[in-house]
Amino acid sequence: MAENSKIEWTHHTFNPWWGCAKVSPACDNCYAERDANRFTPNSELWGALASRREFGDKHWNEPLKWNRKAQAEGVRYRVFCASMADVFDKNAPAGARERLFELIKATPHLDWLLLTKRIGNATKMLPPDWADGYSNVWIGISVVNQEEANRDIPKLLALPARIRWLSMEPLLGPVDLTKIAHTASPGFFGDALEWHHRPHGNRDDKWPGIDWVVVGGESGPNARPMHPAWARSLRDQCTAAGVPFLFKQWGEWIAEGVQMPEPLRKALDHDTRRWVADDADDNRYTRTAAAVYRVGKKAAGRLLDGVTHDGYPAMKGGEA
Ligand code: SF4
Known part of the structure; x- marks a missing residue:
């Protein structure tokens, strides 16, 4: 899958600049900040007042090469x-976001x-x-809990x-x-039935909606565990709605009671066991705590x- 990226759902990763500020519980263990501190100590690229560092021309030319290769191979x-970084960061280097959109048009x-x-910044x-x-362009937002879903999905739906x-990783x-019902654009989450009955790949553009959901647990040194009921619930919501679902990873922790290879089950180190509470307020899924083990x-x-859930959205109209 990935050509120059370790991320399962992408072929390439491109950063127009380096640096950001923490704005969500998802950012608590930001690996990009960790890498910045490791590779460029004292670079001060993180924080609301810190300046960002734009990458050089060589880096900006890479997508042009990928584009030529994709064209030659007849693939996307x-x-x-x-x-x-975050594309809609207020502290983006002057002119870099405009340059990014020009590059997107050229590829x-x-x-x-x-x-x-920062979906709230996107419109302007x-x-x-x-x-x-x-x-x-596929516009995605990070959503790690119900509070972020309620706050940010309506903003995403309002955006052309x-x-x-949705990138729901780390799912917390x-x-x-x-539950987004009645707070979002009319016709989609404004009517939960629309979410449940929209047939896969047959979206009516009069009804803006979510086209893809990616779910994953956290990895890295201070990773927080994910309760399996949270992932199962989203899988089932997507199935009911006909929305492609991609399960990216469990992350650092795996839960008792999920299917896993026998050697792994036998090797679970009980000294790493923790419990994750599930505070979902519906009773379709267990509300009991799950035992999780740190396995990497x-x-x-x-x-x-x-x-393996590897759903992707169909490009509407097959546009290039
Ligand atoms: S938005 Fe992303 S890059 Fe920025 S601090 Fe949060 S996790 Fe890190």
Whole structure:
């Protein structure tokens, strides 16, 4: 899958600049900040008042190469932007965001997956010719709990975009997407039935909606565990809604009671056991705490109840 990225759902990763500020519980263990401190000590790229560092021309030319390759091969590459910054950061280097959108327009054989934790800034930062969205841009937001879902999904739905998606990683609590009802755009989460009955790949553009959901647990040194009921619930919500679902990873921890290879089950180190409470307020899923074990991201893998979930949205109209 990934060509120059370790992230399962993308072929390439592109960062227009380096630096950011923490704005969500998802940022608590930000690996980009950790890397910045490791590779460029005292660089002071993180924080609301810190300046960001724009990457050089060589780096900016890379997507042009990917685009040529995609065109020659007759395929599309997904490009995740950005893993070490936020496209809608108010502190972006002067002119860099405009340069990014020019680059996106110049690379029609790439699908740009812009992922933000600042969707509230997007409307005023999109380019003047954005219209109903560039055909090769998927706008995604990070959602890690119900509070963020309630606050940010309506903003995403209000934004003109060809593809809208949710990155629910690290998933830190139960999220019921149908609870967005009556706070979002009319016709989608404004009517929970729309979410439940919209057929896969057959979205009516009059009804803006979510086109893709990615779920994952946290990895890294201070990773927080994910209760399996949270992931199962989102899988089932997506299935009911006909929305493609991708289960990216368990992350650092795996829970008792989920399907796992026998050698891993036998090797579970009980000294690492912790309990994760599930405070979901519906009773379709167990509300009991789950025992989780620290096994590492690789060993934990990405099977959810024995199944690899690798859903992706269909490009509407097959546009290039
Ligand atoms: S938005 Fe992303 S890059 Fe910025 S601090 Fe949070 S996790 Fe790190």
